[in-house]
Amino acid sequence: MLHPGPERQTLSDGSLVELNAGAEIEVNFTDAQRSVRLLRGEAHFAVAKDPARPFVVTAAAYQVRAVGTAFSVDVNEATLAVLVTEGKVQLDELHAIAHDQVALRPLSPLVAGQKAVVQLHETHASGDRFHVSELTPAEIETALSWQRMRLEFTGLPLRDVIREFNRYNSRKLVIEDADTGNLIIAGSFRADNVETFVRLLDAAFGIEARSRGTELVLVRRR
Numbered sequence: 001m002l003h004p005g006p007e008r009q010t011l012s013d014g015s016l017v018e019l020n021a022g023a024e025i026e027v028n029f030t031d032a033q034r035s036v037r038l039l040r041g042e043a044h045f046a047v048a049k050d051p052a053r054p055f056v057v058t059a060a061a062y063q064v065r066a067v068g069t070a071f072s073v074d075v076n077e078a079t080l081a082v083l084v085t086e087g088k089v090q091l092d093e094l095h096a097i098a099h100d101q102v103a104l105r106p107l108s109p110l111v112a113g114q115k116a117v118v119q120l121h122e123t124h125a126s127g128d129r130f131h132v133s134e135l136t137p138a139e140i141e142t143a144l145s146w147q148r149m150r151l152e153f154t155g156l157p158l159r160d161v162i163r164e165f166n167r168y169n170s171r172k173l174v175i176e177d178a179d180t181g182n183l184i185i186a187g188s189f190r191a192d193n194v195e196t197f198v199r200l201l202d203a204a205f206g207i208e209a210r211s212r213g214t215e216l217v218l219v220r221r222r
Contacts, residue, residue, distance in 0.1 A: 006020055006021060006147060006149060006168075006191075007019045011029070011034075011048075013029065013034055013048050013050060013053070015034070015045060015046060015048045015055065016045070016046040017036070017045055018043065019041070020041055020042040020146050020167075021041070021146070021167040021191075022040065022041045022167055023040065023042055023043050024038075024039040024040050025037065025038055025039065025043060030053075031053070032053060033053055033054055034053050034055045034056065035056050035058070036055075036056070036058070037059070038059040038075055041076075042072060042074035042075075043057075043072065043074075045057060045066075045070065045071055045073070046086075047067070047069050047071075048068065049068030050068070051067055054066065054067055055067065055068075057073050058094070059073050059075040059080055060080050060118075060120055061120075062080050062092065062094065062107075063091070063092045063104065064082055064089050066087065069086050069087025069089055070084075070085045070087065071083060071084045071085060071086075071087075071110075072085070072144065078120060078121065079119055081115060081116065081117045081118075082110060082115065082116045083114075083135070083144075084111060084113065084115075085112060085144070087112060088110060089109070089110050090108075090109050090110075091108050091109075091110055092105060092106050092107055093105040093107055107130060108130075108132055110132065113137075113140070114132055114133070114134060115133050115134075115135050115143075116130065116131070117131050117133075146191065149190060149191045149192060150188055151165065151189050151191050152188045152189075153185050153186055153189075156184065156185055156186075157181060157182055157183065157184060157185070158175065158180060158181050158182070158184075158185050159175055159182070161185045162175060162181075162218070164191075165191065165194060167191075168192055169192060170214070171214055171216060172214065172215050173198075173215070173218060174215045175217075176217060176219070177219075179220075180218060180219070187200075194216070201218065205220065207219065207221070208220075208221055
C-alpha cells in the first residue's frame with residue numbers, strides 16, 4: 001500500500017512498522033520466514049522476536065535479516081540506507097544465479113547506532129559504494145524525527161527543505177529562483193504545519209508565499 005503520510009501498522013506477528021510519507025511495502029509471512037519488500041521510501045521496523053522465523057526486509061538488490069530488533073530502511077533511486085536502533089542485523093547483497101534463484105553476498109553485520117549506506121549505481125568505485133558510520137543518539141533522533149511528524153534541519157538549502165515539506169502536504173511549496181532555493185535553513189518544524197513555516201520564512205528572510213492554484217510560490221521581497 002502507498003501512504004501519503006507517516007503511518008503505523010502492526011503486522012500479524014506483532015512486529016510494528018512505521019511508514020514515512022510515500023513508503024510502500026509488501027508483506028509475505030510463511031511458517032519459515034517473515035518477508036517484507038520495501039518498494040520505495042522509508043520504513044522503521046520494530047521486530048517481534050521469533051527465532052524460528054527470521055524477519056527479512058528486501059529493498060532494491062539488498063536484504064536485511066533480523067530476529068528481534070529495531071531498524072529503519074530507506075531506499076530511493078540512488079541509495080539504500082539501513083539504520084539500526086536496537087539489537088543487530090545482517091546486511092546482504094542479492095545476486096541472481098539462475099532464472100528463479102538468488103545467492104546472498106554478505107556485506108556487513110550492523111549493530112545499534114550504526115548506519116550503512118549503499119550507492120546503487122555502478123558509476124561509483126566498488127570501494128566507495130558501501131559505507132558504515134557510527135551515529136550519536138542525537139543524530140539517530142534527527143534521522144527518525146519523521147516518526148513524530150517533525151522535520152529537523154541543521155543546515156539544509158531551502159530547496160531541499162521544501163522537498164521534505166511537500167512529501168507531507170497536498171498544497172505544495174514552490175521556489176522559482178535559484179538564489180532563494182540556496183538559502184540555508186535550520187530548525188525543527190511540524191511536517192503538517194506549512195503555514196507556520198511560511199510565516200517564519202517571511203519574518204526571518206523576507207520571503208512571502210503567493211497563492212497559485214494548489215501551490216504556494218515562495219518569493220523574496222525586493
